[in-house]
Amino acid sequence: MEFYGREQESDCLKKIWEQSFLTATMTVLIGRRRVGKTSLILNTLGDKHNFVYLFANRTSEGVLSQMFQQSVERQTDIRIVGHNLRLHELIEQLFQYGEREQLTLVIDEFQELEYVSPEFFGRLQYLWDMYHQRSKINFIVCGSIYSMMKRIFENSKEPLFGRMTHKIILKPFRTDTLKLILQEHNHQYSPEDLLFLYTVTGGVPMYVSLLMDQGETNKDRMLNSICSVGSRFLNEAPDMLIGEFGRQYTNYFGILQLIASGMTTQKEVDSVVGKSTGQYMQMLENEYSLIQRNLPYGSKPGCRNVRWRLNDNFLAFWFRFIAPNSQILAMDNMPLLREAIANGYTQYSGLMLEKYFRQKYAEQQRVTEVSSWWDRSGENEIDMIAIRGLDRQVTIAEVKRNRSKIDLGVLNEKVKLIRPLFPQFQIQTIGLSLENM
Numbered sequence: 209m210e211f212y213g214r215e216q217e218s219d220c221l222k223k224i225w226e227q228s229f230l231t232a233t234m235t236v237l238i239g240r241r242r243v244g245k246t247s248l249i250l251n252t253l254g255d256k257h258n259f260v261y262l263f264a265n266r267t268s269e270g271v272l273s274q275m276f277q278q279s280v281e282r283q284t285d286i287r288i289v290g291h292n293l294r295l296h297e298l299i300e301q302l303f304q305y306g307e308r309e310q311l312t313l314v315i316d317e318f319q320e321l322e323y324v325s326p327e328f329f330g331r332l333q334y335l336w337d338m339y340h341q342r343s344k345i346n347f348i349v350c351g352s353i354y355s356m357m358k359r360i361f362e363n364s365k366e367p368l369f370g371r372m373t374h375k376i377i378l379k380p381f382r383t384d385t386l387k388l389i390l391q392e393h394n395h396q397y398s399p400e401d402l403l404f405l406y407t408v409t410g411g412v413p414m415y416v417s418l419l420m421d422q423g424e425t426n427k428d429r430m431l432n433s434i435c436s437v438g439s440r441f442l443n444e445a446p447d448m449l450i451g452e453f454g455r456q457y458t459n460y461f462g463i464l465q466l467i468a469s470g471m472t473t474q475k476e477v478d479s480v481v482g483k484s485t486g487q488y489m490q491m492l493e494n495e496y497s498l499i500q501r502n503l504p505y506g507s508k509p510g511c512r513n514v515r516w517r518l519n520d521n522f523l524a525f526w527f528r529f530i531a532p533n534s535q536i537l538a539m540d541n542m543p544l545l546r547e548a549i550a551n552g553y554t555q556y557s558g559l560m561l562e563k564y565f566r567q568k569y570a571e572q573q574r575v576t577e578v579s580s581w582w583d584r585s586g587e588n589e590i591d592m593i594a595i596r597g598l599d600r601q602v603t604i605a606e607v608k609r610n611r612s613k614i615d616l617g618v619l620n621e622k623v624k625l626i627r628p629l630f631p632q633f634q635i636q637t638i639g640l641s642l643e644n645m
């Protein structure tokens with residue numbers, strides 16, 4: 209699949225590259241795995257002179273330093289002096305080279321260096337402070353764990369605090385980009401095809417590419433591809449997460465599976481697990497950025513009417529449909545796995561349709577906030593509230609797969625319950641369905 213979107217991010221990286229000829233820059237690029245951080249950098253800067261790309265993985269410092277040295281010498285005419293170097297010694301030689309010529313240095317999965325060499329960040333702080341004023345280095349560090357990267361660069365107690373010059377958060381494709389990709393691969397796609405693609409991939413470029421490159425461009429073919437022997441989708445979540453969670457992964461997987469199944473309160477999760485899961489939920493939210501707490505719009509500080517959701521569409525799909533059917537998967541009974549997914553998909557996709565429209569409206573230029581609302585009893589809910597604060601306007605929507613099931617009269621009665629939250633606002637109520645995608 210060709211390179212799509214990312215115009216703003218590419219323009220930003222190009223401007224930073226130009227700036228680095230005058231003064232050193234340190235750019236932090238953050239995004240979940242498979243979101244296209246490496247592709248963005250290579251497509252934007254890969255053809256520049258003196259470009260070095262290094263990938264950090266968890267191994268011994270000596271092994272990684274040797275790998276880095278080989279990568280530098282393979283990609284450029286730079287020759288690293290010495291053997292058995294510490295990581296900071298190798299980086300120092302690159303900073304010294306940057307005193308003579310401009311150099312773009314990329315370190316991917318930067319957060320892994322904390323495990324390889326716990327003192328490396330302190331050493332890097334010293335090197336940056338020593339060389340950056342006279343070095344022409346375009347230093348880009350990429351990380352796939354938002355909370356760790358935020359701590360490394362934005363916690364005042366960390367050595368690299370205050371050294372970052374630019375920060376880019378790379379998100380999955382926008383809804384309009386996802387539509388463009390599907391349209392170019394299937395001119396006759398249906399809203400159901402688009403919803404399934406969004407539900408499964410969430411716009412993560414690698415997942416979209418896996419389907420488009422194989423010609424799986426409608427719902428049935430995409431589902432067949434996912435439920436096939438050797439499918440990348442079947443083992444992707446364990447491959448991504450077990451290494452991060454370590455020995456506690458079964459506890460985390462259990463909680464994620466319960467939330468994905470529809471148990472959105474901690475009380476519900478605790479009742480199944482049989483103990484308090486507060487510590488695990490806190491880690492999933494703050495350390496791994498995999499779940500988020502959602503509150504009804506207008507909630508006061510300290511409100512406990514919390515609903516938990518998985519942030520990531522693919523992981524939500526995997527924990528909803530693949531994890532509970534692990535026995536079927538172990539028997540390679542792909543037709544039965546496909547049937548299990550198909551049986552639960554319609555109801556599940558209704559929730560994903562709500563998320564799609566919240567994202568679509570959030571991407572509109574004048575929208576300042578998008579939310580939803582429910583009362584404490586759960587009897588009254590509003591699917592989407594899109595606020596254009598500067599215009600004093602709000603759009604409140606009911607979302608259904610089938611337009612005939614939308615009742616604006618009922619929605620208008622619910623709006624009366626939250627009308628005091630929008631004094632002097634013009635309120636529009638609408639229905640949104642598959643045909644509005």
